[in-house]
Amino acid sequence: MSTNRIEADYLLETPGDPRRVAEFMAGEQSSGTFVPVPGETPELKARAAARVIRLDVLDESAPAPALPSAGLKVTAETKFRRALVTLSWPFEILGPSLPNLLATVAGNLFELKPVTGLRLLDIRLPAEFADAYLGPGFGIAGTRRLSGVEGRPLIGTIIKPSVGLNPRETADLVAELCRAGIDFIKDDELQADGPACPFDERVAEVMRVINAHADRTGKKPMYAFNLTGDLDEMRHRHDTLLQHGATCMMASLNSVGLAGMIALRRFAQLPIHAHRNGWGYLTRHPMLGWSYIAWQKIWRLAGVDHMHVNGIGNKFAEDDESCIASARACLTPMFAGKPCTVMPVFSSAQTARQAPATYNGLGSVDLIVTAGGGIMAHPLGAAAGVEAMVDAWQAALAGIPLPDYAQSRPSLKRALEMAA
Amino acid sequence: MSTNRIEADYLLETPGDPRRVAEFMAGEQSSGTFVPVPGETPELKARAAARVIRLDVLDESAPAPALPSAGLKVTAETKFRRALVTLSWPFEILGPSLPNLLATVAGNLFELKPVTGLRLLDIRLPAEFADAYLGPGFGIAGTRRLSGVEGRPLIGTIIKPSVGLNPRETADLVAELCRAGIDFIKDDELQADGPACPFDERVAEVMRVINAHADRTGKKPMYAFNLTGDLDEMRHRHDTLLQHGATCMMASLNSVGLAGMIALRRFAQLPIHAHRNGWGYLTRHPMLGWSYIAWQKIWRLAGVDHMHVNGIGNKFAEDDESCIASARACLTPMFAGKPCTVMPVFSSAQTARQAPATYNGLGSVDLIVTAGGGIMAHPLGAAAGVEAMVDAWQAALAGIPLPDYAQSRPSLKRALEMAA
Numbered sequence: 001m002s003t004n005r006i007e008a009d010y011l012l013e014t015p016g017d018p019r020r021v022a023e024f025m026a027g028e029q030s031s032g033t034f035v036p037v038p039g040e041t042p043e044l045k046a047r048a049a050a051r052v053i054r055l056d057v058l059d060e061s062a063p064a065p066a067l068p069s070a071g072l073k074v075t076a077e078t079k080f081r082r083a084l085v086t087l088s089w090p091f092e093i094l095g096p097s098l099p100n101l102l103a104t105v106a107g108n109l110f111e112l113k114p115v116t117g118l119r120l121l122d123i124r125l126p127a128e129f130a131d132a133y134l135g136p137g138f139g140i141a142g143t144r145r146l147s148g149v150e151g152r153p154l155i156g157t158i159i160k161p162s163v164g165l166n167p168r169e170t171a172d173l174v175a176e177l178c179r180a181g182i183d184f185i186k187d188d189e190l191q192a193d194g195p196a197c198p199f200d201e202r203v204a205e206v207m208r209v210i211n212a213h214a215d216r217t218g219k220k221p222m223y224a225f226n227l228t229g230d231l232d233e234m235r236h237r238h239d240t241l242l243q244h245g246a247t248c249m250m251a252s253l254n255s256v257g258l259a260g261m262i263a264l265r266r267f268a269q270l271p272i273h274a275h276r277n278g279w280g281y282l283t284r285h286p287m288l289g290w291s292y293i294a295w296q297k298i299w300r301l302a303g304v305d306h307m308h309v310n311g312i313g314n315k316f317a318e319d320d321e322s323c324i325a326s327a328r329a330c331l332t333p334m335f336a337g338k339p340c341t342v343m344p345v346f347s348s349a350q351t352a353r354q355a356p357a358t359y360n361g362l363g364s365v366d367l368i369v370t371a372g373g374g375i376m377a378h379p380l381g382a383a384a385g386v387e388a389m390v391d392a393w394q395a396a397l398a399g400i401p402l403p404d405y406a407q408s409r410p411s412l413k414r415a416l417e418m419a420a
Numbered sequence: 421m422s423t424n425r426i427e428a429d430y431l432l433e434t435p436g437d438p439r440r441v442a443e444f445m446a447g448e449q450s451s452g453t454f455v456p457v458p459g460e461t462p463e464l465k466a467r468a469a470a471r472v473i474r475l476d477v478l479d480e481s482a483p484a485p486a487l488p489s490a491g492l493k494v495t496a497e498t499k500f501r502r503a504l505v506t507l508s509w510p511f512e513i514l515g516p517s518l519p520n521l522l523a524t525v526a527g528n529l530f531e532l533k534p535v536t537g538l539r540l541l542d543i544r545l546p547a548e549f550a551d552a553y554l555g556p557g558f559g560i561a562g563t564r565r566l567s568g569v570e571g572r573p574l575i576g577t578i579i580k581p582s583v584g585l586n587p588r589e590t591a592d593l594v595a596e597l598c599r600a601g602i603d604f605i606k607d608d609e610l611q612a613d614g615p616a617c618p619f620d621e622r623v624a625e626v627m628r629v630i631n632a633h634a635d636r637t638g639k640k641p642m643y644a645f646n647l648t649g650d651l652d653e654m655r656h657r658h659d660t661l662l663q664h665g666a667t668c669m670m671a672s673l674n675s676v677g678l679a680g681m682i683a684l685r686r687f688a689q690l691p692i693h694a695h696r697n698g699w700g701y702l703t704r705h706p707m708l709g710w711s712y713i714a715w716q717k718i719w720r721l722a723g724v725d726h727m728h729v730n731g732i733g734n735k736f737a738e739d740d741e742s743c744i745a746s747a748r749a750c751l752t753p754m755f756a757g758k759p760c761t762v763m764p765v766f767s768s769a770q771t772a773r774q775a776p777a778t779y780n781g782l783g784s785v786d787l788i789v790t791a792g793g794g795i796m797a798h799p800l801g802a803a804a805g806v807e808a809m810v811d812a813w814q815a816a817l818a819g820i821p822l823p824d825y826a827q828s829r830p831s832l833k834r835a836l837e838m839a840a
Contacts, residue, residue: 029610030581030582030583030584030610031580031581031582031583031584044581044584044585045581045584047584047616048581048583048584048616049584066705067704067705067737068706068737069737070737070738070739070740070742071739072737091615092614092615092616093583093584093610093614093616094610094612094614095612095613095614095615097612097613097648097649097650097653098650099612099648099649099650099672099675099676099680100610100612100613100614100648100649100672100675102672102674102675102698103609103610103612103648103672103674103675103695103697103698104610106674106698106701107609107610107672107697107698108609108697108698108700108736109700110698110699110700110701110704111699111700111704111730111736111737111738112735112736112737113735113736113737115737118700120701160451161450161451161464161465161468162450162451163450163451163468163513164450164451164464164465164467164468164469164513165464189523189527189528190449190450190513190514190520190523190524190527192514192515192517192519192520192523193515193517193520194512194513194514194515194520195511195512195515196467196468196512196513228517228519228520228523229517229519229520229679230517230518230519230679230682230683231651231679231680231682231683232683232686233517234679252519252520252522252523252527254522254523254526255519255520255522255523255678255679256519256677256678256679257676257677257678257679257680257681258675258676258677258680259649259650259651259654259675259676259677259679259680259681259683260519260651260677260678260679260680260683261677261679262650262651263650263651263652263679263680263683266652275523277523277527277528278522278523278526278527278528278530279530279531280528280529280530280531280538281526281530281540281702281708281709281710282701282702284487284530284531284708285486285487285705285708286488288701288704288705288708289701290701310531315532315533316528316531316532316533317487317488317489317490317492317531317532317533317535318490318531319490319491320490322490
């Protein structure tokens with residue numbers, strides 16, 4: 001970055017004059033009051049003020065507000081106009097602090113009365129932020145090294161049912177997945193340390209199976225244990241993982257929060273698999289909240305290694321274009337000299353069938369794809385399920401249509417029949 | 421609580437059958453897959469499953485979805501129906517973990533394809549949660565004890581401009597506010613530890629003034645220093661506060677996050693003033709995200725002492741009814757034997773004028789009210805600004821209309837003229 005200012009891009013909707021409202025946002029997020037008070041000199045304003053550095057009023061306008069606003073005066077003629085706005089802040093008011101960055105670029109301004117829609121689209125940070133935070137400790141290269149998978153995605157799955165299995169039952173399933181040749185397994189985000197499946201016991205049982213498999217075959221599947229919890233619990237669980245030779249940990253970003261994730265990264269000796277559950281409440285309305293493009297930057301700089309991005313043809317409300325844009329963002333360097341790139345994790349109803357669209361959209365094999373039923377419910381068994389996923393990615397890389405490639409590959413053939 | 425299940429209430433919108441969608445939500449948040457897999461026995465389901473324990477389909481229906489959903493099949497005849505849904509989970513799948521509670525009651529379900537609107541309205545937790553977390557360390561009684569204010573709200577203000585003042589300029593303003601008789605002062609959420617106003621220096625300068633005032637007068641205004649930052653920074657800043665005799669610290673909830681706030685509470689020896697900036701992106705759309713009623717319970721149990729609730733006639737998009745409901749929630753006990761009640765903090769364009777509506781709505785004087793311009797811009801000076809606020813609350817408590825009460829009270833009289 002050549003600038004030492006912080007920048008944030010927004011999509012704004014307002015019944016007012018977009019320029020005036022953008023200036024109002026800048027004022028609220030720097031001097032922050034309406035009544036001139038003693039001490040607020042022009043010099044001080046020039047030193048500390050946020051600025052509107054871009055304003056593109058869009059052609060579209062809506063007859064009704066995207067978001068209700070109490071006491072807003074509107075008539076039948078009121079048009080709700082939309083604009084792309086970029087605000088910038090002097091680095092000096094904030095320092096290189098991610099938590100305080102949130103209060104600055106994503107604080108009170110979502111609640112302003114003349115704002116009937118506001119979405120944070122992107123952020124750009126000066127290099128001081130790159131120096132202040134660790135970024136991913138393992139990233140793509142470290143994940144490949146620990147899992148021993150090169151040249152293709154990590155083929156993964158999630159332990160299902162999400163809850164209800166005890167540690168022994170979990171380990172039995174893991175044994176089956178190891179035999180099936182899986183690269184990556186993760187806990188469900190609902191499974192952490194409940195009395196029915198305590199974390200420490202689950203780690204002991206599962207790692208016994210994985211370590212034995214690794215000793216026998218030389219292949220050690222990466223298991224992302226969900227250590228989400230209070231910070232002291234996460235510290236203890238991290239040490240338990242190390243002790244048992246585990247190679248990954250998972251944390252729910254919206255459960256742990258930013259200061260917790262930063263602290264976790266500071267003592268982490270294993271890759272952090274970041275789960276985004278709850279993301280829907282941050283993003284689901286197109287005129288409110290966070291775009292993934294802005295959001296993922298925070299967590300990458302804080303130091304996670306894998307970021308969930310949903311998947312092509314997923315069971316959720318997100319379209320494929322948005323999913324691919326999210327995944328591409330994870331692979332886009334953040335700073336010169338400190339790219340902070342992380343592995344995007346594709347999940348939700350994933351099968352062999354999505355490989356070509358995923359590869360064509362992403363333009364990379366640096367990803368983790370987790371398939372639940374797509375692997376476990378394969379009619380020829382889980383090993384065939386894994387094989388079908390690997391086959392599908394070979395086909396995608398070679399640019400060969402899946403049905404053609406499947407002619408000589410029974411696992412892929414049956415997988416395509418199942419997914420049809 | 422007589423039950424050992426966790427309950428969550430939602431407002432749901434769907435083009436599908438509300439009962440089927442509610443059952444789908446329960447399934448997704450417990451077993452969590454679509455394809456039956458080995459190990460998912462009826463016994464296991466009965467033990468681990470979430471249940472729909474209440475479904476009230478509302479009369480209203482909308483012709484268009486509140487939230488877009490990719491790939492959702494709708495026709496011109498599709499109606500988007502709304503329902504109140506309560507889900508319950510067995511305590512055993514989770515244990516008494518607030519971070520994992522979030523993943524359970526507010527995880528992936530906001531993104532489900534047949535869900536075109538989902539808002540978390542309330543949560544109820546079994547007593548095991550009360551045992552597992554500390555709750556407020558000071559609460560209402562501790563805040564009154566430290567500030568020496570009884571029988572009326574704490575009258576407070578916010579240092580403005582939000583950013584730009586250096587530590588000495590901040591302390592000069594604090595000196596003026598002390599002379600004015602203020603009870604409570606807070607940093608703005610944009611002010612934490614920027615290079616232009618470092619935390620440690622600000623604390624030293626401000627507390628020198630406050631301690632001197634306390635020595636002279638016996639009254640020690642409570643100053644909430646914004647220590648928001650990484651966890652190690654917050655720990656250091658907390659110790660700095662103790663060392664200088666400060667009596668309060670402030671943290672931005674959405675910046676620090678849940679694990680960080682729980683950790684902060686565990687070492688806190690001062691009240692935690694919780695700022696909710698960013699709350700807008702969690703709540704602003706009425707068919708998405710969090711209600712304050714549900715949200716504030718998480719933070720109270722985690723251990724904050726003061727919670728921001730906006731204010732009557734505020735400058736934001738929230739209406740007065742919602743603000744009062746939030747404040748009342750803060751004063752409503754959470755558990756038998758562990759009420760976790762906290763002081764609601766009223767702010768945003770507050771003046772003497774709002775006292776009667778605030779008191780009538782809340783039915784209590786257990787609150788902090790912060791007025792910026794309402795105090796600092798009083799034509800007779802800040803002391804008259806504070807006096808007018810105290811007068812207004814006396815009038816509200818006595819049930820006397822403000823203009824009547826102001827006849828013999830020039831400070832209040834001028835305040836009312838200013839606010840008109």
